[in-house]
Amino acid sequence: MARFLRAAGLAACLLATHATAAKEPAAPRPASFPEHERQCRGKDGWSDPAPPVRIFANVYDVGTCGIVALLVTGPRGHVLIDAATAEAVPPIARNITRLGFRLRDVKLLLSSHEHVDHADGLRGMQRLTGATMVATAAARGVLESGAPAVDDPQRGGLPPFAGVRVGRLVRDGEMVTLGPVRLTAHTTPGHSPGGTSWTWRSCDAGVCRAMVYADSLSAISADGYRFTDHPAYVATFRTTLAKVAALPCDILVTPHPGASDLYARLAGTTPLVDRRGCAAYAAAAGAKLDKRLADEARQLRVR
Template identity: 55%
Template structure:
């Protein structure tokens, strides 16, 4: 395992690392406007059917693009030395994501890193195939490493008995909470927030439009579903970790909030312009909503 931060050039021991070309005008025309993306996904069904509904690629801000399905986020960040893909989705989404990457104007071979939010099928089910297609390196926090490699959740994951398994994939580099990877002109910082899963990871980086830059905050799910026979109150250590993660999530640098399920951060309204795209308080509000929902769940477990 390699220690990070690490540059792609060092990781691959290349003799030279020529900057990846920016998307050309001809291929950029295949990227729809945010409003067109919202319209394309307006009739997407709720739940797992929406997770596989195809969506066109769109630019969220600066060099950050949405390349996933209507119901599951996959982000492509295009740097001056290649691209980084954050999350993939269900296994059947791999061809769509690959096509969307190319529509942005990025060759699959120029995707250099695959990063993940958490170790469940609906967000990393296509990662093994996209790793094969791109040859990209992967990085993860230690709590996520084993589940990502095996496709099996930790036994103490509250959803362990109900989550489908996925095809695991090799993890090239393990990083620490607060650690980072750098590709070209962009640095991605990892933030551990073990709420939804033990290995839950949020990522932040800077994207710019001209001289105006925003901190992009890809905040992992902070929801707390569990198997029917699982009681959080029977696991006080896990509950303590969840509460600490809520507090930490509220302090993550936040400009443009994005979540693995777009609706969790009201992304459609924000892309359409009916709500502000950027909100420095967005991550704190997101954490507060999740914390209130968790408190309600704990109170329900306490009732006879």
């Protein structure tokens, strides 16, 4: 009898262990970067499908060959920052499921800036996931309407996009929390009036990094717009450049991967970790803004 009880207890223990193991989530399955390179060779379009790649720890690029869509995962749910175009929604969704994550576990949607190449897919992703869209007050109106802001330098140069319902407003410096995943919003207007950058810490095997998803900082515009005609906007832009330069920054990611040499860093051509990455990114953008202003002033003198 004792032997039977011991055997039964062992069997129960094995069944319990098996059941626990069955509930353990499978390890994510990102593509190798060589696979990403092969699929994106010669492509950098907003909607060109790309396989998902791991950037560091719980951070993955699930976007397209030309646009980053950043997935930050956690045990209480996941955060997706940007969603490229409406055409890119199906491949982004496939990338998330290829990694082994469920679409319904994407609980929050965030954005960098309110332009069609980054925000057009947010509505589709919200429909697929049921996630709450989180945005600043400056970005909310444009994200919901899809119509560029009246003070956006690119107004008239980019098409409208499908609006997405914003369920929560966030202030500059406010933290968005989803279990142990904690991202801080930084208002960074300039490239667009509602530009937002995001910072957080991610850890892998005891190694933690200060992650930065810094918004685009390029001073580009629709035809006919002159930054010199908008000194207050230029002053705000310069404040943004200083803010981005000062962010704690181990690993920089940008909405357009080429702006931060993301693919070269993932390929190992240059270091992935660069504590001066944000400062260098802001300095390069500042130099281009200065050149744009100088060119505009020169054109005015010629006239």
